[in-house]
Amino acid sequence: MKRAWKIYRLLAAQNLKRLMEYKADFLTGAVSFLIDQAIGIAFIFIIFTQIPQLSGFTFEQIVFIYGFSQIPKGLDHLLADNLWCVGYFIVKKGDFDKYLTRPINPLFHVIAETFQVDAAGELVVGIGLIIYSSAGAGLYITPLSITLTVLVIPFAALIYTSIKITTSAFAFWIKSSGFIIQMIYGMNEFSKYPTTIYSLPVRILVTYMIPFALTGYYPVIFILTGNSPITSIGTVVLVSILFFVLSLFIWHKGINAYESAGS
Amino acid sequence: MSKIRKQYVPFMKAGIQTLIIYRMNFLGFVIGGLVYCFVMYYLWKAVFDSAGGGTFLGFSMTDMVLYLFLSNTTTQLVYSSVTSEIGEEIKDGSIAMRLIKPVNTDWSYLFNELGGAFMKLVVFVLPMILGLEIYRFYMTGQIMFEPLNFLLYLVSAAAAYMISFRINLCFGFVAFYVKNLWGFNILKVSIMNFLSGSLIPLAFMPDTLRTILEYMPFASMSYTPVMIYMGKYSAAETAMRIGIQIIWAIAIYGLSKLIWVGAVKKLSVQGG
Numbered sequence: 461m462k463r464a465w466k467i468y469r470l471l472a473a474q475n476l477k478r479l480m481e482y483k484a485d486f487l488t489g490a491v492s493f494l495i496d497q498a499i500g501i502a503f504i505f506i507i508f509t510q511i512p513q514l515s516g517f518t519f520e521q522i523v524f525i526y527g528f529s530q531i532p533k534g535l536d537h538l539l540a541d542n543l544w545c546v547g548y549f550i551v552k553k554g555d556f557d558k559y560l561t562r563p564i565n566p567l568f569h570v571i572a573e574t575f576q577v578d579a580a581g582e583l584v585v586g587i588g589l590i591i592y593s594s595a596g597a598g599l600y601i602t603p604l605s606i607t608l609t610v611l612v613i614p615f616a617a618l619i620y621t622s623i624k625i626t627t628s629a630f631a632f633w634i635k636s637s638g639f640i641i642q643m644i645y646g647m648n649e650f651s652k653y654p655t656t657i658y659s660l661p662v663r664i665l666v667t668y669m670i671p672f673a674l675t676g677y678y679p680v681i682f683i684l685t686g687n688s689p690i691t692s693i694g695t696v697v698l699v700s701i702l703f704f705v706l707s708l709f710i711w712h713k714g715i716n717a718y719e720s721a722g723s
Numbered sequence: 724m725s726k727i728r729k730q731y732v733p734f735m736k737a738g739i740q741t742l743i744i745y746r747m748n749f750l751g752f753v754i755g756g757l758v759y760c761f762v763m764y765y766l767w768k769a770v771f772d773s774a775g776g777g778t779f780l781g782f783s784m785t786d787m788v789l790y791l792f793l794s795n796t797t798t799q800l801v802y803s804s805v806t807s808e809i810g811e812e813i814k815d816g817s818i819a820m821r822l823i824k825p826v827n828t829d830w831s832y833l834f835n836e837l838g839g840a841f842m843k844l845v846v847f848v849l850p851m852i853l854g855l856e857i858y859r860f861y862m863t864g865q866i867m868f869e870p871l872n873f874l875l876y877l878v879s880a881a882a883a884y885m886i887s888f889r890i891n892l893c894f895g896f897v898a899f900y901v902k903n904l905w906g907f908n909i910l911k912v913s914i915m916n917f918l919s920g921s922l923i924p925l926a927f928m929p930d931t932l933r934t935i936l937e938y939m940p941f942a943s944m945s946y947t948p949v950m951i952y953m954g955k956y957s958a959a960e961t962a963m964r965i966g967i968q969i970i971w972a973i974a975i976y977g978l979s980k981l982i983w984v985g986a987v988k989k990l991s992v993q994g995g
Contacts, residue, residue, distance in 0.1 A: 639747045
């Protein structure tokens with residue numbers, strides 16, 4: 461554990477050095493994600509100039525959910541971005557051999573290798589929106605609700621990472637799975653709004669099968685309404701652990717099936 | 724004419740072949756776009772339910788569904804990946820090979836892409852329009868399809884394509900300066916989605932903003948063809964809108980030529 465932490469710090473330091481070298485690069489990335497977010501908010505804002513409430517949620521509440529949903533997304537983006545490369549080209553080019561020949565866990569190495577600061581865009585917007593909307597959202601604030609809502613964030617991020625581990629691992633069998641990651645990951649759009657606006661089949665899909673609803677709406681039900689956290693936050697924790705274990709299993713199966721490719 | 728055919732048709736064939744080989748990637752983008760449409764569908768449904776009445780700013784829910792899916796489809800149709808294409812070729816130096824060929828460089832890109840656009844039209848856009856018309860028939864009980872509007876849509880979409888291609892070409896030249904092309908591309912797509920009205924119909928925006936955006940080239944890229952298809956414009960207005968598209972197409976053509984001349988002089992190829 462201590463060794464892993466040391467390696468992680470070394471690799472992250474390398475990343476930061478690269479970052480210092482290409483400052484303009486970082487700025488483009490972060491500003492891009494920032495503006496992408498701002499436009500999403502402009503959309504909600506324009507809707508609410510016409511209606512006072514959306515399915516029983518006020519403007520501030522919708523913004524709160526939207527803002528919260530960006531934090532797990534940003535965390536995963538910050539820490540586990542390299543999985544995209546595994547799916548898109550690392551396996552295809554045969555470069556995955558590198559990870560297999562090093563004396564550390566390949567998955568850990570893949571993840572530790574990249575520290576994607578573009579994610580600052582999502583994190584800054586997410587936190588900003590939460591601060592902006594929390595006063596007007598009529599939150600149910602107790603020490604317990606705040607603690608649980610903060611503690612659930614890593615679990616929600618783990619859902620993102622697990623989905624990416626699973627979909628990128630498909631590349632071990634089919635060489636390139638970038639489009640599968642893209643397709644499944646794209647469903648995180650569903651996490652931005654309250655799950656109650658979707659029809660039942662869609663709700664089941666995004667809660668239990670590709671559980672992005674658990675990264676946006678479910679974690680904040682408790683602090684928004686004061687309803688029992690067991691069914692909301694409890695589900696998030698349980699499902700995220702389940703998905704993580706499952707993704708590790710598929711990843712290891714994949715590595716066993718991996719045959720080097722390329723030249 | 725036959726010289727042009729001989730020179731550029733191979734580029735077009737290559738474009739079609741690229742799309743066929745990378746069909747899974749294309750499928751991924753199509754499905755990603757559809758997922759996005761469905762999220763928006765539910766969001767708009769909630770908006771319409773919350774608004775109470777049957778219409779919202781002059782749009783019925785059926786209109787909204789048509790708008791949503793057709794503008795996404797049109798955006799995909801006129802989408803041009805020439806920005807990243809140029810960026811990649813500058814990075815790995817292969818643009819030099821393109822420059823020494825005895826053909827017009829930007830035309831070779833254009834025909835490359837036209838092949839892909841033709842495939843998209845056949846395998847994606849036309850089936851989508853058919854599906855939407857079936858939906859409209861199911862919802863309203865009458866056939867709403869207007870052949871004239873459909874033809875005008877195709878004309879307008881062709882103009883939209885020319886604008887989109889040239890704008891993306893201009894953006895591609897930014898690759899001379901920017902290294903993080905991926906982040907830059909996200910920036911470009913999200914700004915264009917907003918300004919072109921494919922995220923929120925421009926009709927829903929505050930009046931001054933709407934008027935400004937309607938005259939900008941971005942509205943010409945998906946909003947104009949979609950509104951024409953939906954029959955939201957009178958005959959005179961349709962003619963004016965297509966006129967605006969053509970003016971923009973010419974203006975941006977000139978701009979891209981200007982930038983191109985400057986950019987080629989600056990070009991220094993690394994490796995290759």
